[in-house]
Amino acid sequence: MKRDISRLALLAALATAQAIAPVSMAQAQEAEDLGTIVLSALRTATERLRSGVSVSVVTAADIAKDRSTTVADYLTRLPGVSLTHYGPFGNTAELRVRGLGSGYLTVMIDGIRVNDASNPKNIFDFGSLLTADIGRIELLRGSQSALWGNSAVGGVISISTFGAEDEAGFVQKAQLEAGSYGTARLGYGLSYRDERAEFALNATRFHTDGYSTLRSGREADGGDAERLSFSGRYRLSEGLTLGGAIFTQNTRQEYDGSDAATYAMLDADNEQRRRETGARLFAEVNDGDSKHVFEVSVYDINRRFDEEIISSGVSTGRSQNAYDGRRISFGWQASTAFSDQLSFVYGLDHSEDEVSYVGGYGSLPADQVSTRISGAFGQVIWSPRPDLDLSASLRVDEDSNFGTFTTGRVAVAWQANEALTLSASAARGYRAPTIDERFGDYTSSGWVIGNPDLNPEESWSYELGAEWALASGGSLSATLFRIALDNRIQADFATAPPSYVNASGATVLQGLELGATAALSDLWTLQGAYTYTDGKGPDGSRVSGVPYHTFALSVDGEITDKLSAHIGMRLMSGWQDVFSRRDMGAFALFNAQASYQLSENSEVYLRIENLSDRDYEISDGYGTSGRAGYIGLSHRF
Numbered sequence: 026m027k028r029d030i031s032r033l034a035l036l037a038a039l040a041t042a043q044a045i046a047p048v049s050m051a052q053a054q055e056a057e058d059l060g061t062i063v064l065s066a067l068r069t070a071t072e073r074l075r076s077g078v079s080v081s082v083v084t085a086a087d088i089a090k091d092r093s094t095t096v097a098d099y100l101t102r103l104p105g106v107s108l109t110h111y112g113p114f115g116n117t118a119e120l121r122v123r124g125l126g127s128g129y130l131t132v133m134i135d136g137i138r139v140n141d142a143s144n145p146k147n148i149f150d151f152g153s154l155l156t157a158d159i160g161r162i163e164l165l166r167g168s169q170s171a172l173w174g175n176s177a178v179g180g181v182i183s184i185s186t187f188g189a190e191d192e193a194g195f196v197q198k199a200q201l202e203a204g205s206y207g208t209a210r211l212g213y214g215l216s217y218r219d220e221r222a223e224f225a226l227n228a229t230r231f232h233t234d235g236y237s238t239l240r241s242g243r244e245a246d247g248g249d250a251e252r253l254s255f256s257g258r259y260r261l262s263e264g265l266t267l268g269g270a271i272f273t274q275n276t277r278q279e280y281d282g283s284d285a286a287t288y289a290m291l292d293a294d295n296e297q298r299r300r301e302t303g304a305r306l307f308a309e310v311n312d313g314d315s316k317h318v319f320e321v322s323v324y325d326i327n328r329r330f331d332e333e334i335i336s337s338g339v340s341t342g343r344s345q346n347a348y349d350g351r352r353i354s355f356g357w358q359a360s361t362a363f364s365d366q367l368s369f370v371y372g373l374d375h376s377e378d379e380v381s382y383v384g385g386y387g388s389l390p391a392d393q394v395s396t397r398i399s400g401a402f403g404q405v406i407w408s409p410r411p412d413l414d415l416s417a418s419l420r421v422d423e424d425s426n427f428g429t430f431t432t433g434r435v436a437v438a439w440q441a442n443e444a445l446t447l448s449a450s451a452a453r454g455y456r457a458p459t460i461d462e463r464f465g466d467y468t469s470s471g472w473v474i475g476n477p478d479l480n481p482e483e484s485w486s487y488e489l490g491a492e493w494a495l496a497s498g499g500s501l502s503a504t505l506f507r508i509a510l511d512n513r514i515q516a517d518f519a520t521a522p523p524s525y526v527n528a529s530g531a532t533v534l535q536g537l538e539l540g541a542t543a544a545l546s547d548l549w550t551l552q553g554a555y556t557y558t559d560g561k562g563p564d565g566s567r568v569s570g571v572p573y574h575t576f577a578l579s580v581d582g583e584i585t586d587k588l589s590a591h592i593g594m595r596l597m598s599g600w601q602d603v604f605s606r607r608d609m610g611a612f613a614l615f616n617a618q619a620s621y622q623l624s625e626n627s628e629v630y631l632r633i634e635n636l637s638d639r640d641y642e643i644s645d646g647y648g649t650s651g652r653a654g655y656i657g658l659s660h661r662f
Contacts, residue, residue, distance in 0.1 A: 115278025530563025
C-alpha cells in the first residue's frame with residue numbers, strides 16, 4: 026500500500042504568503058498589513074483590542090517559525106486550545122476550544138463553512154488540514170451564535186489561504202520538504218496583482234508512510250493528500266468588485282480497527298478516501314456610507330471506507346461504507362457608518378445541509394436527510410468615548426426542524442490607560458441536533474443510534490479579560506471564562522442499543538487563559554500560553570477529553586544575519602480519555618527548527634519534532650510520533 030517516495034522528489038511546491046479573508050480579500054490585506062485588525066469578532070474590520078472579545082491572529086510568518094505540518098498542531102500553541110488526535114496524519118483530530126470539541130466550533134476556509142454535515146457531530150476534522158497554503162487564521166473564542174449562527178458555541182475558526190503579494194505583477198513560490206516516516210511535502214504557488222485584479226493559485230502534495238494507528242501495532246499506517254486552492258477578485262468600478270475562491274483536497278489514509286466480537290483494538294487493513302470541495306462567489310458593493318457583500322457558497326465532502334472485518338481474531342471479509350455531505354449557503358451582509366462613533370452591521374443568510382449514507386454501518390430514513398436554517402442578524406457598534414467601545418448583537422434563526430431560536434451578545438472594551446485594556450462579554454448560543462444525532466441508525470453495528478426527540482442545546486458564555494502592553498514590546502493577557510450548556514447531547518450507554526439523549530442540568534466549563542509575548546532582546550522573542558479548564562457535567566463528573574492544564578512556550582530569534590532558530594515546548598496534563606475514561610498521564614513535547622538564508626529568495630531549514638523522543642499518549646491505545654526530523658527548501662522567484 027505504500028507508495029514510492031522517490032517519485033515525489035521530482036515535484037516542487039508551496040505557495041505565496043498573504044491572506045485572503047472570508048469577508049473580503051481587500052479587508053484581509055488590510056488585516057495582514059496592520060496586524061491588529063480582525064474580521065471575525067464583529068464581522069467587520071476592527072482593531073483586535075477594541076472588539077471586546079477574545080480573538081487570536083496567526084499569520085503565515087508565525088507558522089513559518091516552526092513549520093507545523095497541520096493547522097491543528099500549530100493552534101495548540103494558542104490559549105484555550107487542546108487537541109485529541111487518534112493516530113497519524115489523516116486520522117481524526119478533534120480540536121477543543123475552552124473544552125468544547127469540534128462539534129461546537131464553526132470553521133470557515135476562505136469564507137466557506139466546512140463543518141461536515143455527514144459527520145455524526147457535524148465537525149470539521151482537522152486531521153488532514155495542512156499548513157502549506159494557509160495565509161492567516163483567526164481564532165475567536167466563546168459563544169458566537171449571535172453573529173455566526175448554529176454551533177458557534179465554543180468559537181469560530183476563520184482560515185484564509187495565501188493571497189496575492191504586495192508587489193505588482195507575478196510572483197511564484199516553491200517548497201520541498203522530506204523527512205522521517207517516509208514523509209515528503211511539496212507545493213507551488215503563483216500570484217498576481219495589478220491596480221484592478223489579484224489572484225492566487227496554490228497546489229500541495231503530501232505523502233507519509235506514517236506510524237501505526239494502534240499504539241501496540243506493528244504495521245505503519247500511511248497517508249496522502251493533494252490540495253489545490255484558488256482565489257481572486259476584480260474591481261469593475263469604484264463601487265463594484267467581484268471575486269471568489271475554490272479549493273479541493275483528496276486524502277487517502279490508512280488506519281487500524283477493532284475486533285467485531287470483542288471490540289479490542291487491533292491491526293487491520295483499513296483505508297479511508299476523502300474528497301472535499303468548497304467554492305464561493307461574492308460581489309462587494311460600495312454605496313456611499315454603506316458596504317454590501319452578496320455571496321453564495323457550496324461545500325461538498327465524500328468519505329469512502331474500505332475496512333477489513335475481523336471477528337474473534339479471524340478475518341471474515343471486507344466492508345465498504347460511504348458518507349456524503351453537501352451544504353449550499355446564501356448570504357448578504359452590510360455595514361453602515363452613521364458617524365465615526367456609531368455603525369451598524371446587519372445581514373441575512375440561509376443554508377441547507379443534505380447527507381446520504383451507503384453501506385453497512387449506518388443508514389438514514391429517506392425523508393430525513395436534509396435540514397435548512399435561515400437567519401437574520403444585526404449589530405450596533407458604538408464608541409461613545411475614544412477609550413470605550415461597545416457592541417450589541419442580536420440574531421434570529423429559523424430551523425426547519427426546531428423553529429425559531431434567538432441569540433445575542435454584548436461586549437465592551439475599555440482602554441484604562443495607554444498600556445492596559447479591559448474587556449468583558451456575555452453571549453447566548455445554541456446548537457441544533459445534527460441529522461445523524463436524530464436519525465442515524467447503527468443498530469446492526471451496536472453503535473449509538475439517533476433520537477428524533479432531541480432538543481437543541483442552549484448555552485451562556487461569559488468572559489472577563491485584561492491585556493497589558495509591555496514597554497519593551499510584547500504583551501501579557503489574562504482571561505477568565507465560563508460556558509454553561511443546557512440540554513447537552515450525549516450518548517446513553519445504559520440503553521440497548523445505546524442512543525443519544527439530552528442531559529438534564531447544566532454542563533459547565535470554566536477556567537483561565539494566560540498569554541505572553543515578550544522581547545528578550547533586539548533579536549530574540551518569547552511567546553507563551555497557559556490554559557486551566559475545569560469541565561463538569563450535570564452530575565459533577567469530569568467532562569472527558571478536557572485537560573486541566575495546557576501550556577505552550579516558544580523562543581524565536583536570530584543567531585546570525587542569515588541563521589535563525591526556534592525552540593518550542595507543549596505540555597498537557599490532567600484529562601480523561603474520551604472513550605475509556607482512563608486518567609491519562611501528563612506529557613511535555615519539545616521541538617526545534619533552524620533556518621538558513623541561502624540568498625535573498627532561498628531558505629533551507631531543519632525541523633526536529635519530539636526532540637526528547639518522549640513516549641506519550643493523547644488518546645488511550647492510539648499511536649503517537651517518536652523523534653522525527655525534516656529538512657526543507659523554499660524559494661521565491
